[in-house]
Amino acid sequence: MAGHRRFDDDDDEELTGDEDFRGSFREDLERTLNLETWAEGLDLQVIMERYRKEIGGAIQKEDQLRSIIRQELLPRLQTRPGAPEGAGLYQLSPEQLADIHSGLLFAGQVEAVNGISVTHETLPLDITQLGIAAIGYGGTAGTFSQRLFRREVTVDAPDPYQEALSYIEMRQNRSHPGRGGPDSLSRLARRGIRAYAERAILVEKLKAPWRMGQGNPFSRELLTGSGYKSLLKVSLDMLQRLMNAHPRFVFVSARMDDRGFLTMGHALRPGEFVILESLKQEGKDILDGWQYDLEEYGLARDFISAYSHKVVKGLFRASDNAPPRVFYAHVDHAHMAACVAIADSMLRPEQGYPMLLDVAEATCRSAFGVDGFEGLVQDAYAQADARLQYFNGRKPRR
Template sequence: MAGRGRWDDDDDEDLNGDEDFRGSFREGLERTLDLKTWAEGLDLQAIMQRYRDEIGGAMLKEDKLRTIIRQELLPRLQTRPNAPEGAGLYRMSPEQLADIHSGLLFAGQVEAVNGISVTHETLPLDITQLGIAAIGYGGTAGTFSQRLFRREVTVDAPDPYQEALAYIEQRQNRSHPGQRGPDSLSRLARRGIRAYAERAILVEKLKAPWRMGQGNPLAHELVTGSGYAGLLDASLGMLKRLMNDHPRFIFVSAKMEDRGFLTMGHALEAGEFVILESMKQAGKLILDGWQYDVEELKKARAFVDMYSHKVVKGLFRASNNAPPQVFYAHIDHAHMAACVAIADSVLRPERGFPMLLDVAEATCRSAFGEDGFKGLVQDAYAQADARLQYFNGRKPSR
């Protein structure tokens, strides 16, 4: 196993104390906890009025901020310190849009990869199914799947009593929230394997000159190896191939990350994009924030030094009725990559996100989604134990 780093759970946000709570929610935590401030029953009229007031005030503030950003900030992107080559604000012309639709997208010259993962957890066994689809407008280029079966490490105890105690303690340790144990490593590994597989399929299985993926191509899980030496070595080798052999790539983030940049993105008009920065500083932050061992740090640092400055981050907006999107591309092809992303996103202006990625995800859900997966698992449990005593675990509400 590689050097262990910080535990990062997708479901948790950083909490910085009472003052951070007050700044975020405009009231003290003590007031929120005071039951006298809680409404009794369901007063829909009062609830809707509060929603209208809060949403209206937030939108008014955002509109003022948008005007300032568009007038004062966007024109200075090209000349700001450490701006990458090609930084600045650009607009895609209708002629470019038509050329990309006819010459690239609908001609099958762009293919996309996207995936899903579903997990079923029980006391004796966790089962994770990873499904990935490769899609072009000429049809499905392929679907791929993997299944992971997670068991506790076999306990080697001198007698049955000690063995039972060891299993109980091991499983209890998995249950402690906020503790970096086997369960958190399992989640990190699942995310890392899925991120690796999506990019590896993009590199090895696709044939189109332009290739599209979701997220950050130099994902944190890959540059760290997610705590696993084997994943680190495989990831760095695969990412080198992506950078060297297939630089015509475009990755689009589906998460609401980089909220500061997205604030800037709302100042864009439909068909505009900006090139913001290279991934050089982000790569350095990964190296500084993860606890590698000596040999793995050397490998990761060599990769980051060679390639992070060649990937740039930007924003595009396909429709005024949809939010902006964060994208990543090779610095040598970033402008065309942004145009490809906009052209594909225009096909669904209400969403403003590349349709190829959505179609790939829908294909995955059809073939490898939760309903079919749980049906197969339930059938297997029924044959192993007709009482389904382990299968019918209750999911807590969030």
């Protein structure tokens, strides 16, 4: 593969030293590691008192911050330097909400795509199942799946002793990506394939005028190809078709990646949304942070130059009982996209997240979830007379 990752591929936050630990947890790591500071046994009264103190203090601080953001920051979004077209704070009216529910959502004019992946790992073979569901309120538009079987490349060594050593070294390197093993890139590739499939199905298989997806439409897995030139090429071609042929889209993130923006989002009232920025700087950061070869860099640079400023990032809030959400939309349709996302999220105010995306994910888990997948895999191993010697039997600690 020509490209190599410079991003952390794990979901865990990167540790940045003792000062960062002290700033985050308000105590030295040395004190945390001192067993004299650890409680013996389970004293629920003391634990609950500490929880109440910490949670109460955090909420009080957030309420103060929310008031400052609402009074001082939100009114200036529209006029700040570099603000994209349509930037600012907006409110979805009850009349707009009713029109979107009756005229778009329940009329089947919005369809959503969501997917899952499950992986079974053993020494001789890894099996990954990718499942995608397309959903509208008129019913399921389709389900799609793909299965990947990963084996080590057969070692062709005339000496059986050398062949055994080669397999051991290969698998040991695979367990330690820092030694050059491919596992981290393979995980990134699996996410990239799923991200591509979700968006490709949204572009090619759906019929509704409005289309909804999860995450960032220009995810880094796609703009880098996850280290695979073929994935980069088809991804950029597909995203170009999304932008040109189907600009009425909205993508909503379920993650907490943009914690600074989400802090602003807590100052929103139900039914409000803000347009914050385009993806221009984010695209530049990806270009600067990934080691492309010359051809890949040119392809990514040309796409980002042509399209990153045409997608905007914003925030909406559907309910006081749910957190704010980050959304992405074409700049020409961003206001209606936000209204569609809010209207669908208001159907489940305790979640504050588009119900179409949740239903699509639930459909995936029903059809392609881990229970059915593991059952089929175990049955296949039994028929191969492999019994249980290749099964881990325990899930790893988190």
